[in-house]
Amino acid sequence: xxxxxxxxxxxxxxxxxxxxxxxxxxxxxxxxxxxxxxxxxxxxxxxxxxxxxxxxxxxxxxxxxxxxxxxxxxxxxxxxxxxxxxxxxxxxxxxxxxxxxxxxxxxxxxxxxxxxxxxxxxxxxxxxxxxxxxxxxxxxxxxxxxxxxxxxxxxxxxxxxxxxxxxxxxxxxxxxxxxxxxxxxxxxxxxxxxxxxxxxxxxxxxxxxxxxxxxxxxxxxxxxxxxxxxxxxxxxxxxxxxxxxxxxxxxxxxxxxxxxxxxxxxxxxxxxxxxxxxxxxxxxxxxxxxxxxxxxxxxxxxxxxxxxxxxxxxxxxxxxxxxxxxxxxxxxxxxxxxxxxxxxxxxxxxxxxxxxxxxxxxxxxxxxxxxxxxxxxxxxxxxxxx
Numbered sequence: 001x002x003x004x005x006x007x008x009x010x011x012x013x014x015x016x017x018x019x020x021x022x023x024x025x026x027x028x029x030x031x032x033x034x035x036x037x038x039x040x041x042x043x044x045x046x047x048x049x050x051x052x053x054x055x056x057x058x059x060x061x062x063x064x065x066x067x068x069x070x071x072x073x074x075x076x077x078x079x080x081x082x083x084x085x086x087x088x089x090x091x092x093x094x095x096x097x098x099x100x101x102x103x104x105x106x107x108x109x110x111x112x113x114x115x116x117x118x119x120x121x122x123x124x125x126x127x128x129x130x131x132x133x134x135x136x137x138x139x140x141x142x143x144x145x146x147x148x149x150x151x152x153x154x155x156x157x158x159x160x161x162x163x164x165x166x167x168x169x170x171x172x173x174x175x176x177x178x179x180x181x182x183x184x185x186x187x188x189x190x191x192x193x194x195x196x197x198x199x200x201x202x203x204x205x206x207x208x209x210x211x212x213x214x215x216x217x218x219x220x221x222x223x224x225x226x227x228x229x230x231x232x233x234x235x236x237x238x239x240x241x242x243x244x245x246x247x248x249x250x251x252x253x254x255x256x257x258x259x260x261x262x263x264x265x266x267x268x269x270x271x272x273x274x275x276x277x278x279x280x281x282x283x284x285x286x287x288x289x290x291x292x293x294x295x296x297x298x299x300x301x302x303x304x305x306x307x308x309x310x311x312x313x314x315x316x317x318x319x320x321x322x323x324x325x326x327x328x329x330x331x332x333x334x335x336x337x338x339x340x341x342x343x344x345x346x347x348x349x350x351x352x353x354x355x356x357x358x359x360x361x362x363x364x365x366x367x368x369x370x371x372x373x374x375x376x377x378x379x380x381x382x383x384x385x386x
Contacts, residue, residue: 061096066329068100069128071321074118075106076133076159076214077240081293082267082313084362086157089317090131092359097325102131109240110209112139119143123150129324130154131178135212137161137171144172153327155336157316159214165224175327176336178319180311182214185290185343186221186265189309192345193226193261196286196306200230201260206249206269206289209240218265218290234259238269245269249276259285267291274304292346294363297355300348312341314360350378 073090075083090102103122107114112135120143122130130147134140134156147154153175160177161170170177193203203226207219223233236252238245245268253262253276262277262285264270270289277283288307289296299305323336346354353373357364 063097063329067128068098069325069328070100070125071102071129071131071324072118072122072125072127073102073104073106073317073320074115074122074130074132075104076110076112076115076135076212077108078104078106079108079241080268081242081271081362082291083317085314085360086317088359088362088365089314089319090321091317093318093321093325097321099321099325102321103127106133110135110212112136116140116143119147119154123147123152126150127152128328131157131320131324132174133158133214134161134170134172134174135159135214137169137213141171144174148173153324153332155320155323157320158313159212162213163217163220166221176323176338178323178336178339179316179341180343181340182217183221185309185311186218186223187225188221188343188345189218189263189265189288189290190222190225192288192307193222193231193263193286194229196288197231197261199260200232202232202234202256202258203261203263204234204236204252204256204259206236206238206245206252206262206264206266206273208238208245208266208268210235210237215265222263222265238264238266242268242272246272246276249273250280253277253280253282257282261286263287264289267293267296270305270308271295271299274299274302278304292354292361294361297346297351297361300346300351301355303348307345307347310342310344310346310354313362315339315341 077083087104094101105118115132116139119130119132119140123146130152132140132154144154155176155178156174157178159182160179161168161172163169163183166183197203205219205222207215210216219235226233236248238248249269249272262273264273267290270291271293273287273289277285277287283304286306288305290309290311292308292310296305296308300308319339326334327336354361356370357366358368358370359365
């Protein structure tokens with residue numbers, strides 16, 4: 001009669017890769033199922049404890065033991081919903097690498113002086129690395145230089161200084177930039193507007209904070225495409241925080257009912273654009289914008305918003321953390337690369353995969369595995385390798 005093998009024994013055999021070894025035969029032939037179960041459970045526990053101890057001694061994953069480096073993220077709009085997935089990104093990277101969660105600080109209203117004060121605070125606290133948003137080309141020159149002179153690596157994310165007619169003016173000696181190619185994304189917005197509004201006319205583009213390097217290049221890129229084609233483009237400010245954005249957009253639309261299209265270059269304005277058009281009786285206007293705030297995605301699903309351009313805020317938290325870690329652990333020899341986090345159009349035809357409850361889009365705190373859609377991967381032909 002075949003001997004029944006207890007499930008715990010099977011688990012031990014598979015986990016420890018014993019297969020047809022003497023230990024396997026002893027476990028199966030143990031003095032009764034109770035003792036076999038106890039033996040297998042003890043073996044699994046010992047293995048787990050040994051593995052955990054080895055990992056703790058050798059650092060995160062395959063990396064050697066290293067200090068618990070404290071990184072700082074200095075942001076320009078710390079309460080903006082766009083940066084919720086950014087914060088999840090750096091928290092996940094820190095957990096993966098065995099680091100404390102990076103500090104999240106800066107300004108709530110895009111005030112450069114408040115940001116530079118926090119960079120200086122990070123230097124005083126001997127931070128192991130700083131990631132910051134370069135919202136202009138002059139305010140951050142000295143504090144970033146001071147950090148680098150103190151041996152603190154600095155990377156930028158989301159914005160990398162000013163861009164004039166497509167020519168960057170970064171203004172600091174940061175190590176690298178992680179984020180979207182902002183002027184290029186503006187040019188692509190302009191091309192998309194030409195498709196949505198084929199006959200030139202009045203176009204409004206809403207922008208939360210004109211002049212800020214994280215969004216102004218998008219407007220400039222769009223205008224550079226549209227103006228020579230005969231469109232009249234108006235730049236309308238909506239405000240650095242969410243509450244004033246909807247009233248600002250509605251006020252403009254009520255006073256300019258002849259516009260042929262309404263668009264936005266920041267996530268907050270884009271998320272409220274569908275509501276502004278509906279409440280002013282202009283829902284039929286072609287419209288679109290940037291980013292994947294949950295309200296924007298639901299507006300795309302309902303048809304209230306035509307499209308949005310994705311730049312992956314999660315990667316803008318995850319990658320700077322990874323890059324600062326690699327720079328530190330390699331003795332400064334793995335210098336982080338400039339990284340374009342993407343320029344993808346999301347429409348009603350492909351929004352569903354972005355509309356799942358996900359830390360990657362900031363719509364839930366839960367850690368979830370999201371399976372990829374079945375079938376072919378749709379992606380345009382590659383045009384650049386930089």
